[in-house]
Amino acid sequence: MSGGVDSSVAAALLVKQGYIVTGVTMKTWDDSSPACPGGCFGMGQEDGIESARRVAAKLNIPYNVIDLAGEFKHQVLDYFYREYMSGNTPNPCVRCNKLVKFGALWDKALASGIEADFFASGHYARLERGDSRRYLLKKGRDEKKDQSYFLYGLTQDQLARTLFPLGGYLKQEVRKLCVEMELGVETRKESQDFAGGDYAALFDSKGVPGPVVDKLGNILGRHKGIVYYTRGQRRGLSVTSEYPLYVIDIRAETNSVVVGRLEDLYTVKQIVDDVNWITVESLNEKVRVTTRIRSSHAGYKAVISPADNGKVLVTYEEPQIGAARGQAIVFYDGDVVLGGGIVK
Numbered sequence: 001m002s003g004g005v006d007s008s009v010a011a012a013l014l015v016k017q018g019y020i021v022t023g024v025t026m027k028t029w030d031d032s033s034p035a036c037p038g039g040c041f042g043m044g045q046e047d048g049i050e051s052a053r054r055v056a057a058k059l060n061i062p063y064n065v066i067d068l069a070g071e072f073k074h075q076v077l078d079y080f081y082r083e084y085m086s087g088n089t090p091n092p093c094v095r096c097n098k099l100v101k102f103g104a105l106w107d108k109a110l111a112s113g114i115e116a117d118f119f120a121s122g123h124y125a126r127l128e129r130g131d132s133r134r135y136l137l138k139k140g141r142d143e144k145k146d147q148s149y150f151l152y153g154l155t156q157d158q159l160a161r162t163l164f165p166l167g168g169y170l171k172q173e174v175r176k177l178c179v180e181m182e183l184g185v186e187t188r189k190e191s192q193d194f195a196g197g198d199y200a201a202l203f204d205s206k207g208v209p210g211p212v213v214d215k216l217g218n219i220l221g222r223h224k225g226i227v228y229y230t231r232g233q234r235r236g237l238s239v240t241s242e243y244p245l246y247v248i249d250i251r252a253e254t255n256s257v258v259v260g261r262l263e264d265l266y267t268v269k270q271i272v273d274d275v276n277w278i279t280v281e282s283l284n285e286k287v288r289v290t291t292r293i294r295s296s297h298a299g300y301k302a303v304i305s306p307a308d309n310g311k312v313l314v315t316y317e318e319p320q321i322g323a324a325r326g327q328a329i330v331f332y333d334g335d336v337v338l339g340g341g342i343v344k
Contacts, residue, residue, distance in 0.1 A: 001025050001063075003051030004190070006122030008183045009174050010165040014120055015059050022114055023056040023063040025049050026105045028072040055183050064114065071104040072096070087252035088326025089230040091150075098153035098276075102162065118163050123147045126167035127159060130279065135159035137278050139335040142170045149295040152330045152340035153276045210255035212239050215248070215264065223257045226250050231324035232265055250325075266319040272304075272312040272329055275341035279333075283312060289331040289338060291316075293323035304331055312341060 001007045001023045014021050029045050049065055056063035076096045083090035106119050124140030125148045135156055140146040154162070166174055178186045207225010214220055221239040223229060228236070233247040237259060248265055249258040277283065283306050290299035291314060301317040314329065316322070323329045323343040330340035 001052035001055065002122070003048035003053075003055070003185065004122070004188050005175060005178050005183075005185055006124075006166060008052070008055045008122075008185050009177050009181070010120055010122040011055065011061065012059055012177070012181050012183060013165045014163070015061065019118075021059070021061045021120075022116065023052060023059075023061055024105065024109050024114070025052050025063075025065050026068045026072075026101060027065050028068055028076075028100075030067075030069040051185055051188065055185060058183060064109070064112065066105055066108050066112065068100055068104055068108065071100055071108075075099045075104075083326050084227045085252065086326075087226055087250035089324035090326050091328040093150045094153050094328045097150055098155075098158070102154055102158045106158075106161070118161050119158075120163040120165060122166055123151065123164050124166055124169075124171075125151055125164050127162060127164055132279075134279060137337040138167075139332075139337075140164075140167050145171045147295065148337050149292055149297075149328070149330050149340075152278065152328070152337050154278075155276070156278075159278070208255055210257070212237060212257045212259055215258065215260050220259065226252060226255060226257060229257050232321055265321045267322040268316055268319050270314045270322045270329070271307060271344045272314055272341040273310075273344045275310060275312055275339055277339035279336065279338045282306075282310070283339075287331075287333075287338070289333060292330045292332065293327060293343075299332065311344070 001011060002025065011021055011023055025048070027045065027049065053063050076092045076099075079095055080090055080092045101121070102119065110116065124142050124145040126138040126140060128136045128138060130136045137148055137151055137154065137159060139148045175186060207227045209222055209224055210226070211219045212221040212223050220241075221237070223238070229247050229250055231247055231249065234244060237245055237247070237257075239245055239259060243261060245259040246262055246265055247257055248260040251258060275283075283304065286303050286305040289302055289304050291302045292299045300320045303315045303317075305313050305315070307313045325343055327343050328340055329343055331338040
């Protein structure tokens with residue numbers, strides 16, 4: 001429970017359906033953490049905890065705060081820092097869901113004495129049991145709110161114990177339910193993900209300035225630190241040109257940001273590693289899919305095929321501005337998540 005509309009309504013629906021519900025909030029920020037305001041991580045979390053506590057009291061359910069600041073720092077913040085300093089574009093929410101929210105939180109809750117058969121959240125996603133008896137992860141009914149992209153990393157064991165009470169609802173329906181149930185959180189701001197905060201505060205320094213160069217290595221200007229840039233970025237380059245320039249690469253080894261024309265961003269093939277499959281154990285043949293490189297992305301048509309050492313080769317039907325190195329890419333068959341991984 002975050003203290004917001006979605007998780008509060010999810011808890012209320014489960015109570016109404018006859019489940020014995022215990023509310024839990026994972027505390028990810030403490031006084032030793034960087035002062036990162038906004039997003040799901042930061043100093044404002046205490047307000048969310050008090051809101052969740054009030055909702056739990058209205059629902060007459062037990063409520064617990066589980067301290068996961070250490071796990072969150074190790075699994076998410078440190079990872080985020082390493083990736084950005086390596087010139088990659090990480091997605092901390094994907095990692096947090098698998099290792100912390102649907103992993104460490106469950107383990108620590110049970111270790112604290114809470115008895116549970118299922119773990120529920122306010123995510124907009126759906127679960128089904130497929131013909132192969134594997135659990136299938138599907139998009140939420142509300143396409144605009146669908147969060148299946150952030151959940152592709154969940155294992156079959158995690159999916160087997162998970163409930164998504166809001167998967168079949170539209171956001172407007174959830175807000176209406178919140179008012180009807182008199183939960184008192186309908187006016188709270190929409191929750192932001194990790195990147196909604198000032199994440200630059202997580203770095204020991206604001207970045208080391210370095211050169212902005214073209215594809216040939218010619219110096220065009222100076223950047224303020226590679227942590228502020230990602231592939232495809234156009235604004236904030238501090239470089240003048242007779243044509244629009246975009247970040248086409250980040251080279252951590254030389255602390256340089258490489259810029260070029262829009263056409264320099266287009267690609268036909270990408271290699272994906274750290275793959276998690278949901279519908280199958282492994283990929284053994286070519287499959288036609290739709291790939292999403294962001295949660296709000298409409299998707300690219302592509303063919304995926306097995307590559308060496310469990311990697312996947314993505315071949316786009318047409319040249320596309322592919323995902324940045326380090327970014328999560330998720331494979332869909334209609335509204336079913338086949339799996340996903342990290343672009344190398």
